[in-house]
Amino acid sequence: MTLDDRTVRDLVLVGHGMVGQRFLEAWTEQPAARGWRVTVLAEEPRPAYDRVHLSSLFDGGTVEDLALCPTGFLAEHGIDLRLGDPATAIDRAGRTVTTRSGVEVRYDVLVLATGSVPFVPPVPGTDAPGCHVYRTIEDVDAIRAEAATAGTGVVVGGGLLGLEAAGALRAGGLATHVVEFAPRLMAVQVDDGGGAALRRKIEDLGVTVHTSAGASGVLTGPDGRVRGLALSDGRELPADLVVFSAGVRARDQLARDCGLPVGQRGGVVVDDRCRTEDPAILAIGECAQAVDGRVYGLVAPGYLMAETAARTIAEQEGEGFTGADLSTKLKLLGVDVASFGDPHGSAEGALDVLYSDSRSGVYRKLVIGSDGALLGGVLVGDTEGYGVLRPLAVAGKPLTVAPEQLVLPAGFAGAAGPVALPDDAVLCSCHNVTQGAVRAAVRDQGADSVAAVKKCTRAGTGCGSCLKQLGTVVTEELEAAGVSTGKGLCEHFAHTRAELYEIVRVTGPASFSELLAEHGSGEGCEICKPTVASILASLGNGHILDGEQGALQDSNDHFLANLQRNGSYSVVPRVPGGEITPEGLIVIGEIARDHGLYTKITGGQRIDMFGATVDQLPFIWRKLVDAGFESGHAYGKSLRTVKSCVGETWCRYGVQDSTTLAIELELRYRGLRSPHKLKAAVSGCARECAEAQSKDFGIIATAAGWNLYVGGNGGMTPRHADLLAADLDRETLIRTIDRYLMFYIRTADRLERTSVWLERLEGGLDHLRAVVLDDSLGIAAELDELMARHIGGYRDEWAETLADPERLRRFSSFVNAPGTPDPAVTFVPERGQIRPARPGEASHTLNAPVLVAGARLEVLTP
Amino acid sequence: MTVQIHDGTRWQTVCSLADLQPGRGVAVLLPDAGQVALFRDRAGELYAVDNLDPFSGAPVLSRGLIGSRGERPTLISPMYKQVYDLTDGRCLDEDTAPDGTPAVLRRWPVRAFDGEAAA
Numbered sequence: 001m002t003l004d005d006r007t008v009r010d011l012v013l014v015g016h017g018m019v020g021q022r023f024l025e026a027w028t029e030q031p032a033a034r035g036w037r038v039t040v041l042a043e044e045p046r047p048a049y050d051r052v053h054l055s056s057l058f059d060g061g062t063v064e065d066l067a068l069c070p071t072g073f074l075a076e077h078g079i080d081l082r083l084g085d086p087a088t089a090i091d092r093a094g095r096t097v098t099t100r101s102g103v104e105v106r107y108d109v110l111v112l113a114t115g116s117v118p119f120v121p122p123v124p125g126t127d128a129p130g131c132h133v134y135r136t137i138e139d140v141d142a143i144r145a146e147a148a149t150a151g152t153g154v155v156v157g158g159g160l161l162g163l164e165a166a167g168a169l170r171a172g173g174l175a176t177h178v179v180e181f182a183p184r185l186m187a188v189q190v191d192d193g194g195g196a197a198l199r200r201k202i203e204d205l206g207v208t209v210h211t212s213a214g215a216s217g218v219l220t221g222p223d224g225r226v227r228g229l230a231l232s233d234g235r236e237l238p239a240d241l242v243v244f245s246a247g248v249r250a251r252d253q254l255a256r257d258c259g260l261p262v263g264q265r266g267g268v269v270v271d272d273r274c275r276t277e278d279p280a281i282l283a284i285g286e287c288a289q290a291v292d293g294r295v296y297g298l299v300a301p302g303y304l305m306a307e308t309a310a311r312t313i314a315e316q317e318g319e320g321f322t323g324a325d326l327s328t329k330l331k332l333l334g335v336d337v338a339s340f341g342d343p344h345g346s347a348e349g350a351l352d353v354l355y356s357d358s359r360s361g362v363y364r365k366l367v368i369g370s371d372g373a374l375l376g377g378v379l380v381g382d383t384e385g386y387g388v389l390r391p392l393a394v395a396g397k398p399l400t401v402a403p404e405q406l407v408l409p410a411g412f413a414g415a416a417g418p419v420a421l422p423d424d425a426v427l428c429s430c431h432n433v434t435q436g437a438v439r440a441a442v443r444d445q446g447a448d449s450v451a452a453v454k455k456c457t458r459a460g461t462g463c464g465s466c467l468k469q470l471g472t473v474v475t476e477e478l479e480a481a482g483v484s485t486g487k488g489l490c491e492h493f494a495h496t497r498a499e500l501y502e503i504v505r506v507t508g509p510a511s512f513s514e515l516l517a518e519h520g521s522g523e524g525c526e527i528c529k530p531t532v533a534s535i536l537a538s539l540g541n542g543h544i545l546d547g548e549q550g551a552l553q554d555s556n557d558h559f560l561a562n563l564q565r566n567g568s569y570s571v572v573p574r575v576p577g578g579e580i581t582p583e584g585l586i587v588i589g590e591i592a593r594d595h596g597l598y599t600k601i602t603g604g605q606r607i608d609m610f611g612a613t614v615d616q617l618p619f620i621w622r623k624l625v626d627a628g629f630e631s632g633h634a635y636g637k638s639l640r641t642v643k644s645c646v647g648e649t650w651c652r653y654g655v656q657d658s659t660t661l662a663i664e665l666e667l668r669y670r671g672l673r674s675p676h677k678l679k680a681a682v683s684g685c686a687r688e689c690a691e692a693q694s695k696d697f698g699i700i701a702t703a704a705g706w707n708l709y710v711g712g713n714g715g716m717t718p719r720h721a722d723l724l725a726a727d728l729d730r731e732t733l734i735r736t737i738d739r740y741l742m743f744y745i746r747t748a749d750r751l752e753r754t755s756v757w758l759e760r761l762e763g764g765l766d767h768l769r770a771v772v773l774d775d776s777l778g779i780a781a782e783l784d785e786l787m788a789r790h791i792g793g794y795r796d797e798w799a800e801t802l803a804d805p806e807r808l809r810r811f812s813s814f815v816n817a818p819g820t821p822d823p824a825v826t827f828v829p830e831r832g833q834i835r836p837a838r839p840g841e842a843s844h845t846l847n848a849p850v851l852v853a854g855a856r857l858e859v860l861t862p
Numbered sequence: 863m864t865v866q867i868h869d870g871t872r873w874q875t876v877c878s879l880a881d882l883q884p885g886r887g888v889a890v891l892l893p894d895a896g897q898v899a900l901f902r903d904r905a906g907e908l909y910a911v912d913n914l915d916p917f918s919g920a921p922v923l924s925r926g927l928i929g930s931r932g933e934r935p936t937l938i939s940p941m942y943k944q945v946y947d948l949t950d951g952r953c954l955d956e957d958t959a960p961d962g963t964p965a966v967l968r969r970w971p972v973r974a975f976d977g978e979a980a981a
Contacts, residue, residue, distance in 0.1 A: 491931065513904065523903065523930035526938040526945075530927075551885030555925045555940030558886070563940060567920035815877040815888035815900070823895050824914065824921040839919065 010106050011313065012097055013040045014087045014254065015113035019285030019302035021048035021068045023113060026310035028077045033314065038079045039105055041097065043086035044136060047074075052299055055164050057140050058171035060726045066137070087114075090258040092278055109280055109313050112255060112268060113306070116248035116286040116297065121156070125218030126244065130226030134165040134245045143243065147172035150240035154178075154229050156215045157246030158185040163332040165245040166207055170333065176207045177237055179229065181214040181246070189328060189339035193356055194378040197363035201335040201381060204361075210237075218242055250287045250295050263289035272320030274309040282309045292323035300324065300430045307431075325429050327390045329383050335361075338383040341376025341393030342367055350375055355407040364407040372398040387469035391425030391435065427473065428466045433459035435473055442477040450474050468762075489750060490527040493520040497675060497750040501535050505746075509536060511548050530554040531750045534637055537673035538745050540789045544673075544797060545807050556635035559811070560798055561617055563635075566836035567825050569617060570610040571597075573624050574632030574670065577644045577662030577682075578605025587627040591620055598833040604641035604679070608634065611834050613822055615813045621798040631798040633671065637751075639678045642666035643691070647684030647701070654684035656701030661730070662690075665699075665737070671794050672741065675748040675757075679714075693721040696754040697737055702726070706733045710740055710768070711758035719755040722765050725773060735784065739772040742783035821845040867898060867910050868971035876900065879974050882908075887937075889913050889924040898970055899924035901948070903935060909948040910972035915939050916959035923967070937967075 011027070013020055020040065027033050047069040056065065074081050082099070089098045096104045118133035120126050130150075132143050147153065153169040155162050158180025169176045178185070184195025185202070199209050214232040221227040228238045250266040260276050261269045267289030274282045285302035289295050296302060301324035308321040327340035345352055349370030356363045362381035366389070369375045374393045379386060385406060392399070399406075421427075423436030441447040441456040450471050454460045460467045488494035495503065503519060504510060512532050516524060524532075533552035537544050544550070544557060556562055561569035573588060588607050592599045595616055597609040612620055621631050633640060644662030648654030662682040672678070681690035682699045691714075692698025698709040704727040712721025725736060748757040761767060770776035772783075801807045812818040826843035827834040837843030863879040869892055876890045882902035890898040890910075897913035901924075909928075913921045918941040926940045928948065935948040945954045946967055953965035 492929075522932075523928070523935065525929035525931065525936065526927050526943055529929065548885070551883055552927075554927065555922070558925065563922065563925070565918060565920065565941070567918075567922045809881070810883075810886075810888075813889065814891040814897075815881055816875075817891045820891060822889075822897075822921060824897065 007035065009036050009108040011036045011038045011109050011111070012105055012107040013038065013111045013113060014097065015115055015285075015287070016040050016042035016044070016048045016069075016081060016083075017113060017115045017285070018048060018051060018068060018299050019115070019306050020113040022303045023111060023284060023306035023309055024069075024073075024077070024079060026307045027313070028079075030310055030314035030316065032316075033077075036108075038077070039107075040079060040081045041085060041087045041099055041105065042081060042083050044138075045084045046137070047081060047083070049137065051135065054134070054137070054140055055168040055171065057137070058144065058168045060723055062723075063137055065723075087254060090254055090281070092258050092281070095280065107280070109282070111309055111313075112276075112281065112283040112287055113285050114251040114254065114287040116250050118161075118244055119247045119249050120244045121215055121246065123215055123217045125220055125226075126242075128218055128220045128224060128226050130239075130241055131218060132241065132243045134161065134168070134243050135248075140168070143168065143241065144172060146241055147174055150174055152177070152237075152239050153241040153243065154237055154239040155243045155245055156229070157244065158182070158209065158211065159188060159245075159247065160186060160328070160330070160332070161247070162245040163202070165243045166202075167333040169241070169243065170205065170207060174241065177239070178202075178207060178209050179213050179215060179231065179237070180209070180211045181232075183212045185209065185211065186332075186337065186339075189326075189343060190337065190378045190380065191344060191365060193354065193365060194337075194339075194343075194363050194380045197356065197358065197361055197380040198332075198335060198337060200358060201361045202333050205333055207333065210235075215242075215244075248286060248297055250289070252283075252287055255281075255283065255287075263293065263295065265295065267295040272308075272322050273312040274305050274321060275312060282312065284309045290321060290323060294323065296324055296326075298324075298326065298328065301326075303430055304432055319432070325390075325394050325426065327394070327429060329379075329386045329390075336379070336381060336383040338379040338386045338390075339377070340386065340390040341374070343376045343378045345375065347375055353403040353407055355404075366403050366407055367393075368399075368403050369396070374399055374403070387466055387472075388421065390429070391421050391427055391469070394429075395422045395425040397422045397425075421473075427469055428457075428459035431458040433457045438470060438473050439477045442474055443481060447474075448478060489531060490525055492516065492522045492524050492528045495519060497531055497535070498747050500532065501538070501746055504532075504535050504539055509539065512536075512552050513548060524552075526554070527750065530557070530637075533557065534673040534675070538790075539786070540793045545801065550807075554636070559614060559617065560621075560631060560801060561612065561635065564610060564836070567822065568610065568836070569612045569614065570608050570634070571612055571617065571620050571624075572602065572606050572608045572632050572634035573629040574666070575606045575641075576666035576670075577642055577659050579644075579659055579663060584627070584629065587623070587629070591623050595620060596834060598835060602634070604634075605643050606632065606634070606641060611827060611836075613813060613825060614811050615819060618802055618808055618811050622802055625796070625799045625802060630670075630796045637674055637676050639666070639669040639672050639674075639680070641679065642669075643679075643681040643695075645682075645684050645689040647682075651684055653687055654701065655703050656684055656706065658682040658684035658690065658699075658701055661699065661706070665734070668734070668791055669737075669741065671797065672745075672790055674741070674745045676751050676753045678741070678754070694718065695721065697721075697740065699733065705729050708733055708736055708740075711755045711765075713753055713755035717755070719759075722758065724765065724769060736772050738787040739780055739783045740768070742786050743768070743771055743779075746783075863974050863976055865900065865908060866973050866975045867892075867900070868973075869893070873973070873975070875975070885928060887924040887926065887928070889921065897921050897924075899926075899937070900972065901928050901937065903928060907935070908972045908974060909935070909937070910970040911937065911946070911948065911951050911967040915941050915944075916953070916961075916963070916965050916967070917942050917944055917956075 049066040085099045085101050087097045088100050118135050153174040154177045155166045156179050158178045166176050166178045185198050216232045217230040219228040228236050252262045252268045255268040268283040270283050270288045272291045284305040305321045311318045329338035345367040351368050353366045364379050366377040367375040373396050376393045421435050425435045427435050441453050447453045447456045460470045487496050529552040592609045597611045600608050602608050642662040642665045644658045647658030678696045680697045681692040681695045683690040683692045684701045693709050694712045694714045700707045706728050707726045708724045709721035710724045713719040813822050826837040828837045828843045864875045866873040866875050884904045887899050887901040898910050899913040901909045913923050915923050927938045929936050937946045951967035951969045959965045
């Protein structure tokens with residue numbers, strides 16, 4: 001690349017699709033990127049989004065869910081994204097691009113990522129109203145708008161995209177037909193047997209499939225609108241809506257117009273560094289013809305090209321793009337389909353090993369080479385083995401087990417033994433990470449978990465289909481290095497939290513000593529003791545301070561308050577939903593004033609009183625209980641608050657009464673012991689003032705009911721919550737939350753927030769939905785019962801402590817000098833309140849001024 | 863039965879044995895304003911160590927959990943969860959406190975004593 005002596009150089013990217021965005025991410029990671037100004041010319045009206053999951057828009061997903069460009073990404077890197085102004089011409093001599101609005105943009109390097117256009121067969125009538133393609137959010141909007149009044153939809157194309165579109169139409173409530181020119185569905189990826197299995201499954205869902213039939217013309221009615229589709233076999237299908245989704249064509253017109261060579265079947269010709277014939281112009285993704293002569297229509301190869309192009313411009317060494325593995329694993333219309341390596345067995349001497357069960361709709365075929373190596377395969381209905389089989393096939397190494405063991409269902413396979421993957425097998429095809437690289441990350445770079453490996457190698461951060469295999473490899477490598485990877489809780493229990501929970505649930509309540517004697521060893525520790533205490537509490541085992549349970553609780557649960565840095569405690573009265581009366585405010589104010597406590601408003605719509613000593617706690621609780629408060633959990637692994645906005649009662653925009661619901665939920669779930677803390681919120685409209693989407697469970701009012709979001713998190717690792725279900729009525733909403741919480745409590749690891757749990761949960765959100773809404777595991781009644789038991793058994797833990805002299809005894813500063821203020825806990829004034837004294841500061845103990853106020857005289861003595 | 867701690871000069875009676883819940887601790891105030899964290903484990907063994915947590919500087923160790931690591935009986939600070947060996951007071955997680963001093967808790971001789979018999 002020849003460059004002049006200007007200090008800032010111009011990089012222009014044409015197209016902001018998935019591959020364009022990946023290019024920007026890869027480019028901004030290059031140190032060389034600093035000397036460049038980046039301009040992006042985009043045709044669509046919005047930044048890059050996930051086209052692969054467009055059909056989620058029919059299923060309750062939102063446009064925001066699909067967004068790929070993180071907030072702040074463009075600003076952070078100074079990228080100038082011009083939406084809705086596509087490039088229309090390239091002047092290679094002058095190194096400028098002209099846009100539709102007539103703006104000329106200079107470039108030193110130009111990257112074409114213009115993607116592709118849907119192929120519409122050249123038959124009459126395809127421009128009639130009612131004809132659509134399926135590529136952009138606008139296409140989906142148009143289809144949805146018409147689907148509302150249409151009865152029947154026909155999709156032309158039975159490939160991957162066509163079936164996606166069919167799924168969308170079906171989700172939109174249309175009677176759906178799929179017309180495919182080839183003799184089977186997904187002709188590129190699967191073989192006849194797999195196509196037949198797929199067809200059966202899809203027809204079970206009510207989609208009608210017509211294979212070996214093409215579209216010969218769109219039939220229109222007197223109003224000019226679509227009324228049907230004429231097929232090449234002479235039949236006519238009535239239809240209100242036709243979607244063409246029969247493949248794509250590279251969008252290479254810009255390149256053609258400026259004289260760059262394009263392939264015979266389209267696609268800008270590039271070399272293995274993604275450079276076109278003009279060294280100042282690169283092309284990536286679906287608009288490019290790779291060095292192996294292919295145009296790749298999948299996103300993973302596009303990402304690899306994007307990364308290659310970024311390295312090329314930065315003049316970095318590294319692998320070029322010479323072609324990609326076309327393996328795919330996806331869920332189409334709810335059917336799992338995977339294809340990898342050479343699924344058709346086109347190599348000489350290749351043989352098939354086949355298992356087919358049309359009753360359960362499972363089809364598995366492996367293609368084995370003459371040397372015994374796995375060459376490829378097709379999996380329909382159950383893609384369990386994909387994580388191991390794909391890397392094996394791509395590596396082309398001989399199998400270490402008999403191939404029939406790999407296709408048979410688990411029960412028949414016998415002792416198959418572990419399948420050994422070679423180190424050069426690519427585990428993550430999105431980011432081209434080999435098993436060897438993953439092992440090296442664990443061995444040499446100290447990555448000791450899947451999360452650390454993801455950070456280190458990017459493996460598993462694309463489609464996520466390799467995560468399970470990644471976990472296996474990380475565990476293997478850690479074990480090889482002698483690192484204990486036992487999933488056990490701690491040295492005292494070899495069980496996970498979920499396993500211990502099951503033990504207690506099945507065998508009935510037990511004491512810690514009994515559990516330790518039967519299932520553990522030693523004396524316990526700070527990990528297993530609170531965990532067992534939490535499990536016992538979750539399963540409704542009486543007051544948390546009763547008997548031996550009292551000795552298990554972490555300090556905060558033991559003292560029912562929040563330990564602060566100098567050894568004093570804070571007390572946070574429960575204010576359900578954040579609603580509080582003026583009288584309530586006054587009571588809290590009086591308590592804080594009389595005990596000399598520091599007060600601060602919390603993020604959970606409560607008031608926190610700081611600086612209480614252990615022996616003050618019962619006095620403070622007494623006053624709270626007498627005024628109708630309970631002290632509230634601001635500590636421990638339990639429900640914290642259900643935050644709310646004022647909702648339709650007061651707010652001009654509110655559509656439901658969010659405050660009343662928040663209060664109801666907070667009272668319902670208070671005291672529920674769980675693997676980690678639980679935070680919740682209810683917003684009265686889509687403006688989301690209560691920030692429900694950052695909570696473990698969040699509810700947003702709609703005109704028709706309530707949308708339930710789960711797995712959100714603020715804190716160190718923020719996570720936007722996922723929509724679990726939409727437009728629920730109050731009763732269904734509460735039942736769904738009940739089950740969600742109880743399922744989480746039952747299956748999560750210790751200290752695993754719902755966000756992490758949901759990411760880890762096999763089958764993810766779909767599985768969770770199936771469990772809590774459709775009772776797929778048959779445990780819903782049990783979950784409901786457990787929650788009912790919690791609600792029925794709830795007691796105000798603080799009031800009960802006050803009522804029991806035995807429990808009160810622990811709230812004493814010194815066992816040999818009760819009532820003596822702790823001389824080591826001292827405070828100084830700041831801004832009219834107290835704060836903990838720092839070492840060496842002149843300070844006083846808290847009780848001194850309190851005694852002057854006479855607070856101790858009016859309350860019971862413990 | 864009472865519990866006695868030897869403060870360097872003599873045995874001090876600090877509480878009755880029944881005041882100690884197995885698995886938990888209490889704080890004891892010494893005449894010189896020093897503080898001791900006193901524990902009783904499930905087997906009835908008594909331990910007395912500094913109450914001041916060397917890592918936070920707060921007098922909180924009596925509110926920690928006790929347990930075991932391997933064969934050693936342990937105390938876990940409720941503040942930042944450092945683990946101490948109750949038999950020698952040594953911190954098993956870190957060698958030194960933030961101020962550079964060795965992270966070792968002073969231990970006091972402690973015994974269960976039949977006070978009435980002695981009187």
